[in-house]
Amino acid sequence: MSMDRREFLKFIGLAGLGLGIGASATGWIFSRGLEASEYIPPPGALTAKRWAMVVDLSKFKTEEDYQRVIDACHKIHNVPDFGNPKDEIKWIWTDTYEHTFPGQENKFLPKEFEEKPFFLLCNHCDNAPCVRVCPTKATFKRSDGITMQDYHRCIGCRFCMAACPYGARSFNWRDPRPFIKEIDPTYPTRTKGVVEKCTYCVERLAKGLQPKCVEVSNGGLIFGDLADPNSEVRRILNTHFSLRRKAELGTGPSVFYIIGGEEDV
Amino acid sequence: MFEKALVGSRRYWTLVFVLLGIIGIGFLVYLKQLSYGLGITGMSRDVSWGFYISQFTFLVGVAASAVMLVIPYYLHNYKKFSKIIILGEFLAVSAVTMCILFIFVDMGQPMRIMNVLLHPTPNSILFWDSVVLSGYLLLNIVIGWTTLQAEWKDAPPPKWVKPLVYLSIPWAISIHTVTAFIYAGLPGRHFWLSAIMAARFLASAFASGPALLILLALLLRKYTKFDPGREPILAVSKIVAYAMTANVFFLLLELFTALYSGIPGHRHSFEYLFLGLEGHGKLVPLMWISVFLALGALFLLIIPTTRRHEKTLTWACIMVFISLWIDKGFGLVIGGFVPNPFEKVFEYWPTLPEFIISIAVWAVGFLILTVLYKIVISVRESVGPGEPAH
Amino acid sequence: MYDGGKIITGIIIFLLFATFPFYYNIGKANVKPDPKLDTPVIKQLAEKKCVESKEYMRANHMQILDDWRNMALREAKRTYRNAEGKLFEISLQNTCMKCHSNKNKFCDECHKYANVKPYCWDCHFVKEGGAAK
Numbered sequence: 001m002s003m004d005r006r007e008f009l010k011f012i013g014l015a016g017l018g019l020g021i022g023a024s025a026t027g028w029i030f031s032r033g034l035e036a037s038e039y040i041p042p043p044g045a046l047t048a049k050r051w052a053m054v055v056d057l058s059k060f061k062t063e064e065d066y067q068r069v070i071d072a073c074h075k076i077h078n079v080p081d082f083g084n085p086k087d088e089i090k091w092i093w094t095d096t097y098e099h100t101f102p103g104q105e106n107k108f109l110p111k112e113f114e115e116k117p118f119f120l121l122c123n124h125c126d127n128a129p130c131v132r133v134c135p136t137k138a139t140f141k142r143s144d145g146i147t148m149q150d151y152h153r154c155i156g157c158r159f160c161m162a163a164c165p166y167g168a169r170s171f172n173w174r175d176p177r178p179f180i181k182e183i184d185p186t187y188p189t190r191t192k193g194v195v196e197k198c199t200y201c202v203e204r205l206a207k208g209l210q211p212k213c214v215e216v217s218n219g220g221l222i223f224g225d226l227a228d229p230n231s232e233v234r235r236i237l238n239t240h241f242s243l244r245r246k247a248e249l250g251t252g253p254s255v256f257y258i259i260g261g262e263e264d265v
Numbered sequence: 266m267f268e269k270a271l272v273g274s275r276r277y278w279t280l281v282f283v284l285l286g287i288i289g290i291g292f293l294v295y296l297k298q299l300s301y302g303l304g305i306t307g308m309s310r311d312v313s314w315g316f317y318i319s320q321f322t323f324l325v326g327v328a329a330s331a332v333m334l335v336i337p338y339y340l341h342n343y344k345k346f347s348k349i350i351i352l353g354e355f356l357a358v359s360a361v362t363m364c365i366l367f368i369f370v371d372m373g374q375p376m377r378i379m380n381v382l383l384h385p386t387p388n389s390i391l392f393w394d395s396v397v398l399s400g401y402l403l404l405n406i407v408i409g410w411t412t413l414q415a416e417w418k419d420a421p422p423p424k425w426v427k428p429l430v431y432l433s434i435p436w437a438i439s440i441h442t443v444t445a446f447i448y449a450g451l452p453g454r455h456f457w458l459s460a461i462m463a464a465r466f467l468a469s470a471f472a473s474g475p476a477l478l479i480l481l482a483l484l485l486r487k488y489t490k491f492d493p494g495r496e497p498i499l500a501v502s503k504i505v506a507y508a509m510t511a512n513v514f515f516l517l518l519e520l521f522t523a524l525y526s527g528i529p530g531h532r533h534s535f536e537y538l539f540l541g542l543e544g545h546g547k548l549v550p551l552m553w554i555s556v557f558l559a560l561g562a563l564f565l566l567i568i569p570t571t572r573r574h575e576k577t578l579t580w581a582c583i584m585v586f587i588s589l590w591i592d593k594g595f596g597l598v599i600g601g602f603v604p605n606p607f608e609k610v611f612e613y614w615p616t617l618p619e620f621i622i623s624i625a626v627w628a629v630g631f632l633i634l635t636v637l638y639k640i641v642i643s644v645r646e647s648v649g650p651g652e653p654a655h
Numbered sequence: 656m657y658d659g660g661k662i663i664t665g666i667i668i669f670l671l672f673a674t675f676p677f678y679y680n681i682g683k684a685n686v687k688p689d690p691k692l693d694t695p696v697i698k699q700l701a702e703k704k705c706v707e708s709k710e711y712m713r714a715n716h717m718q719i720l721d722d723w724r725n726m727a728l729r730e731a732k733r734t735y736r737n738a739e740g741k742l743f744e745i746s747l748q749n750t751c752m753k754c755h756s757n758k759n760k761f762c763d764e765c766h767k768y769a770n771v772k773p774y775c776w777d778c779h780f781v782k783e784g785g786a787a788k
Contacts, residue, residue, distance in 0.1 A: 041734065088309075100607070102530075162314060165452050187780075
């Protein structure tokens with residue numbers, strides 16, 4: 001059999017194509033899951049149409065009240081402590097009114113507000129800029145409103161960090177493991193080069209538990225379904241004046257701050 | 266044609282090996298970054314993009330050099346650009362390659378970079394940026410290489426190149442627009458949230474790219490037999506003059522809006538960059554150098570005598586390039602992150618490893634440029650003097 | 656043949672380079688992997704069965720793990736119902752590694768032999784010696 005160069009190239013091309021199709025078909029047959037198996041939402045999980053959180057600042061009085069919440073979250077989620085602001089990773093933390101609500105500064109606030117710490121965490125926005133900018137859908141929106149992060153898929157481009165108006169996201173600038181005091185063996189750590197943040201404790205919701213911060217807040221943090229008019233968060237928001245961070249940006253943050261609290265109806 | 270890059274003078278090889286050496290050192294430092302993580306750089310939780318992404322942003326601009334020659338030559342039949350147009354196209358190849366490398370070295374998980382194609386996400390500007398950048402790279406390689414090959418064979422370039430050339434014009438505009446959109450569409454970053462961002466990118470690109478091109482053409486004339494001719498250089502210098510004027514004008518528009526409106530969020534980044542904020546001002550000297558270089562360059566470019574005089578034009582081009590490198594390759598990105606979303610000042614400064622890796626990426630670009638230009642010159646020498654045939 | 660010497664030298668260098676893995680591994684005994692299933696938890700199981708059949712798991716564990724993580728993380732479907740209707744919590748650390756607490760002997764043994772380096776353990780924590788507690 002003799003063939004000229006053109007024919008030979010054609011032959012090679014077709015053979016390659018055939019091989020490719022064959023290989024992918026075999027792959028498809030073998031990769032198909034088991035017919036009878038299925039994936040279901042865990043029975044007994046807490047579910048909602050739109051999860052949201054209310055921060056009732058009147059319930060937090062001492063420094064310990066705040067620290068307990070932060071420590072509880074960071075401990076169960078294996079959040080490292082690098083001890084320097086450059087590498088810092090945090091899921092929930094505090095800052096003053098001036099820095100929590102920049103642009104809303106008021107020189108004549110009562111002294112107690114000027115220094116009062118406010119909780120900061122991911123706002124799980126309706127219209128999350130981080131989700132919009134992520135080039136791999138590593139950060140995405142769940143149907144219950146939670147802005148979720150897929151560490152397996154994150155390429156570490158940090159576009160989401162530039163996009164988040166709330167500074168809610170942290171990057172693993174280096175291997176976090178050596179900086180976790182005691183690793184909780186039931187929860188993964190992260191690897192270097194991925195972005196992380198608060199997840200409203202999806203792993204606990206799946207087990208029918210409230211987020212950890214809510215559990216240890218002594219009623220200062222209230223978590224519930226914003227779409228359900230009878231939920232506790234809705235009841236509180238109906239009777240209290242609430243604030244959201246940078247709501248003017250149209251992101252639709254789902255963390256609400258109430259200041260008073262005492263005049264509970 | 267590539268074999269022409271494999272024979273050359275002692276000087277050519279010295280340059281190639283020096284560049285390879287720099288790349289080698291940079292690669293070793295990159296391996297270190299790969300094992301330690303991006304914490305090896307000066308970037309932080311607050312300034313989460315730094316030198317790498319700034320260099321990328323600046324180099325997208327340099328890649329525009331090609332289109333500023335393509336438009337007069339192909340759309341206005343300005344034949345005098347025939348000799349240097351290939352320089353612009355190959356400069357674009359080198360610049361876009363550097364852009365892609367700078368994005369790559371900035372990734373936290375570089376081995377997963379193909380996730381961008383595996384999970385295409387049209388709502389992400391970064392997805393579009395990867396599309397337009399690789400497209401522009403491909404266009405310029407194909408156009409540059411085929412036209413040069415035609416020249417070598419002393420034949421007119423194939424017909425299918427023309428549509429590609431026309432396509433490359435809007436494509437060049439698109440790489441700037443899309444890169445500007447990376448920044449201009451982010452809520453809560455006041456410094457970048459500006460409709461004029463893409464226009465500013467284009468103006469600064471059309472100044473810095475052609476300015477570098479003039480410098481490269483003059484360098485080539487000094488060290489090789491290549492002569493771009495006086496008139497094309499003067500024509501390009503006019504482009505630089507107009508573009509630089511537009512760029513400074515646009516910057517002043519931004520300043521006016523920020524300062525006259527007085528809105529703190531809009532004001533603060535400018536204050537940080539030019540005056541320092543809350544006692545922090547690491548970028549202040551650099552930014553003022555950029556300002557003075559821009560003003561000096563404008564002065565030399567606008568006055569016809571100095572623009573036409575080669576020595577002063579060379580200085581003007583160097584000044585334009587450095588001024589825009591500081592402005593876009595540093596200030597624009599860092600300024601957007603300071604102050605941070607909590608209106609706090611946390612500063613950034615590149616570290617030594619970060620700097621070495623960046624230099625190495627520049628060396629890769631310069632190596633590509635050296636090899637491509639070497640081929641151009643050897644082809645021209647073998648063909649002999651006279652107008653190329655395309 | 657023009658430049659015959661150069662071409663032959665080139666071919667020899669190429670061959671040396673291409674066959675390098677063979678010389679490199681000469682004399683190194685290839686120990687056959689010997690994964691173990693003898694963990695305390697498995698020993699106490701009445702029916703020693705994984706989430707799916709042994710054959711399926713051996714061939715497709717990487718597939719099922721990939722599906723598991725996508726379903727759990729991205730679809731919030733954190734429960735797996737296997738072909739027999741048994742329910743499992745989808746969790747590498749808390750379900751898989753509870754039985755297979757001997758990562759060294761169960762996972763690494765074959766992965767090392769096949770020279771595959773899954774990055775599971777960069778994040779998913781397993782205590783020294785392989786036990787996930």
